[in-house]
Structures are given as C-alpha cells and as structure tokens.
Amino acid sequence: MPTPESRFPALQNCIYLNHAAVAPWPQVTADAVQAFAAENARQGTLNYPHWLTVEQALREQARELLNAPAAGDIALVKNTSEGLSFVAYGLDWQAGDNVVGIRQEFPSNRYVWQSLTKQGVEFRQLDLYDHPDDPETALLALCDARTRLISISAVQYTNGLRMDLAKIGEFCRAKGILFCVDAIQQLGAMPFDVQQVQADFVVADGHKWMLGAEGLALFYVRREILEQLHLTQYGWHMAEGLTDYTMEEYQPALDARRFECGSPNMLGIHALHASLGVLLATGMTMVWEQLSARIQYLVDGLQALPDVEILSDTRIERRSGIVTFRSRTIPNDKLFKQLQDNGVFCAPRGGGIRFSPHFYTPFAQLAQVLRVLAT
Numbered sequence: 001m002p003t004p005e006s007r008f009p010a011l012q013n014c015i016y017l018n019h020a021a022v023a024p025w026p027q028v029t030a031d032a033v034q035a036f037a038a039e040n041a042r043q044g045t046l047n048y049p050h051w052l053t054v055e056q057a058l059r060e061q062a063r064e065l066l067n068a069p070a071a072g073d074i075a076l077v078k079n080t081s082e083g084l085s086f087v088a089y090g091l092d093w094q095a096g097d098n099v100v101g102i103r104q105e106f107p108s109n110r111y112v113w114q115s116l117t118k119q120g121v122e123f124r125q126l127d128l129y130d131h132p133d134d135p136e137t138a139l140l141a142l143c144d145a146r147t148r149l150i151s152i153s154a155v156q157y158t159n160g161l162r163m164d165l166a167k168i169g170e171f172c173r174a175k176g177i178l179f180c181v182d183a184i185q186q187l188g189a190m191p192f193d194v195q196q197v198q199a200d201f202v203v204a205d206g207h208k209w210m211l212g213a214e215g216l217a218l219f220y221v222r223r224e225i226l227e228q229l230h231l232t233q234y235g236w237h238m239a240e241g242l243t244d245y246t247m248e249e250y251q252p253a254l255d256a257r258r259f260e261c262g263s264p265n266m267l268g269i270h271a272l273h274a275s276l277g278v279l280l281a282t283g284m285t286m287v288w289e290q291l292s293a294r295i296q297y298l299v300d301g302l303q304a305l306p307d308v309e310i311l312s313d314t315r316i317e318r319r320s321g322i323v324t325f326r327s328r329t330i331p332n333d334k335l336f337k338q339l340q341d342n343g344v345f346c347a348p349r350g351g352g353i354r355f356s357p358h359f360y361t362p363f364a365q366l367a368q369v370l371r372v373l374a375t
Contacts, residue, residue, distance in 0.1 A: 007278075008360050015365045020157060020185060020322050020356035023211045025275065032274035033213070036267060051266050058273040061280060062218050065210075066202060067193040072255030074218040076264060081108045083203030083219035084151070086259055088112045088181055090229035091148065095120025100142045100150045102135075103127045104350075106157045109182045113151060121148075128161065132313070136164045140171050149178040154192070155185035158350030159312045160322025162186075169198030178225070184208055186217070188279055189358070190288035191323040200225055206268070207253045209321060209358065211275035216268030221256050235261030251318045266276050282359065290359035291321050297354060297363060298323050300371040308373065326352035327373075342372045 188209030206212030
C-alpha cells in the first residue's frame with residue numbers, strides 16, 4: 001500500500017503548511033504531467049483525441065466539486081483574476097451603480113472593482129476588523145437599490161475567516177443582486193455547493209487546495225444569467241462548432257466555454273485532472289474532516305503556548321484550512337525566519353504567521369511545528 005510520503009513527496013523534504021499559497025503536487029499529478037510531456041516529445045499531438053477525453057473528464061470533476069447543474073456551466077480559464085475580469089467587464093454598468101466587497105480581500109478581488117470607478121461605479125468595502133462577530137449583516141447593510149453585485153471570497157486569505165455564503169446568496173437572489181464568489185481558498189479544502197449558496201459566479205485557480213498547477217482556473221456562470229455577460233475576448237475556441245475552421249459566421253458556445261477564447265492549457269488540464277482525482281476519490285467530506293482535525297490540533301497547540309495569540313476566528317462555523325497567529329514576544333519576521341530555518345514552509349500574512357496544512361499533513365509534523373514554537 002502506498003505510504004503518505006510516496007503519495008505526497010513534499011512530506012519527505014519539509015513541513016509544508018502553505019497550501020493557501022501554492023500547493024505541492026501529489027505524485028500522481030507529477031506522473032501525469034511527466035507522461036503528458038513524454039508523449040508530446042515522442043509523437044506530438046498524435047494522441048490529441050485522448051487529451052480531449054481528459055479535458056472532458058476534468059470538466060465533469062469540476063461539476064462534481066461545485067455541485068454545478070452541468071459541466072458546461074464551468075469554463076476552464078487562466079486564473080482567478082481573469083474570471084473576475086470577465087464579470088467586471090462583461091456586465092452593463094450605469095453611472096451610479098455600486099459593487100459591494102471587503103477591504104481585506106486579496107488584490108484580485110479588489111483591483112478589478114476599483115477599476116470600474118472610471119465608469120462611475122462605486123466600490124463599497126466592508127472593513128472586517130470593524131465587524132468581527134457578524135460580517136455578513138454589516139456587508140449586506142452596504143447594499144441599496146443601486147447595488148448590482150456583491151463579490152467576496154468564500155474564505156479570507158489572511159486569517160481563514162469562512163463567510164456565510166448561503167446567507168449572502170439568499171439576500172442577493174431576493175434583491176436581484178448578482179453574487180460573485182472567489183472560492184480559491186475553499187475549493188479542494190472543504191465541500192462547496194454552488195446551488196446551495198446561490199452564487200451567480202464562482203471562480204478559483206487550481207494551484208492551492210485543489211493541488212493543481214498554476215495557470216488553470218474554474219469559472220462557473222449560472223446558466224440563467226449567461227447572456228448577461230458580454231464577451232470581452234474572442235477566438236476560435238469560444239465558438240459553437242469550434243472544429244469547423246471555415247465558418248464565416250460564428251455563434252458563441254451555448255455554455256460557459258464561450259469564455260475560453262483560445263487553445264486549452266492541456267498540461268494544466270492533465271495536472272488538475274490528476275489532482276482532483278485524488279481529492280474526489282477521498283471524498284470532499286472526508287478531506288474536510290481530516291483537514292478540520294488538523295486545524296483543531298493546531299488551535300489547541302497554539303492556545304497552549306502562553307506567548308502566542310491566535311488571530312483567526314476559532315468558532316467552528318468560521319474555520320477553514322487556515323490558522324493565523326502571532327507571537328507576543330518575537331517580531332513576526334524573526335518568527336517566520338525561525339520557522340523557515342526549521343524546515344517549516346508557511347507565510348507571513350495578516351499581521352502574523354499563516355499556517356495552511358492539508359488533509360494529508362501528518363500530525364507528527366504538526367507536533368514538530370508546535371515544539372519549534374515552544375522553544
């Protein structure tokens with residue numbers, strides 16, 4: 001039987017607590033990419049029809065991961081920023097409209113909405129630090145009759161705060177407000193149900209919790225609002241009947257593939273297909289149970305250290321795969337270097353140190369990290 005170290009080779013080299021940034025690949029993913037590269041080197045695109053079956057299988061995996069109504073509701077795009085830009089520049093805006101978001105978001109989910117101010121669109125931002133107990137109610141209070149869109153992350157990248165997406169989605173649907181979710185810090189870490197949260201758009205790059213390669217993201221668009229998004233990129237791959245290269249008149253694809261304007265990232269597709277295979281074979285409920293147990297272990301261990309302050313919300317319903325903390329006695333940069341020197345790969349975020357293990361991280365490694373912090 002394969003060992004965890006053979007399935008996840010990074011375990012042999014370091015204590016990897018940085019899945020919220022860029023994840024190491026499982027061995028099957030490295031094998032899939034190597035096989036794809038070797039095949040391409042030997043015979044080029046001779047086996048392209050098989051590559052297309054891998055692509056279609058990935059689309060079905062994405063549908064399962066999001067519980068989307070159909071695989072065609074999800075486009076394979078370059079990254080989260082591209083998906084958010086499709087939304088921002090695909091909608092018809094009027095001067096005086098507004099978008100509601102969060103001040104502490106990752107830049108991808110701020111800059112694009114700030115750019116709309118040139119069109120007279122206001123970007124209203126909630127400061128999470130002012131509303132730690134019930135950020136959703138405060139967020140929704142920023143909306144008015146001119147609010148066209150709410151765009152937030154499912155999980156905040158700095159401290160792992162998990163938002164109540166269902167509450168926001170219900171409000172948006174009742175008020176006729178579009179709801180956009182950056183799910184990059186949730187997909188692959190815990191179950192996600194796009195129908196239950198009533199999101200209109202969901203976008204997430206695959207290189208974090210989904211364990212894939214950089215440069216390939218999932219972009220979900222609710223079928224009923226597909227036509228509300230004007231196309232901002234054009235190319236052969238976004239057309240209905242894309243293999244007819246002699247068409248003089250074209251029609252955009254009838255599903256989310258219309259947002260894929262050019263050649264697919266076949267290397268990234270093979271990588272993400274292999275990685276999602278690992279997660280879905282395990283089952284997202286089990287993945288989250290295992291990851292949640294590791295987060296609880298870290299929370300308990302950090303709370304036992306007298307000089308440590310946990311910056312993450314530790315309420316069960318607010319937890320994710322991220323725990324952020326700081327030392328009351330050691331400057332953040334020195335603590336970060338101390339962890340690095342002891343083979344702990346993490347990140348300085350949100351005024352502290354961010355740990356982000358995954359479901360396969362050994363408890364023994366977490367115990368070792370806590371010993372480093374205790375010295």
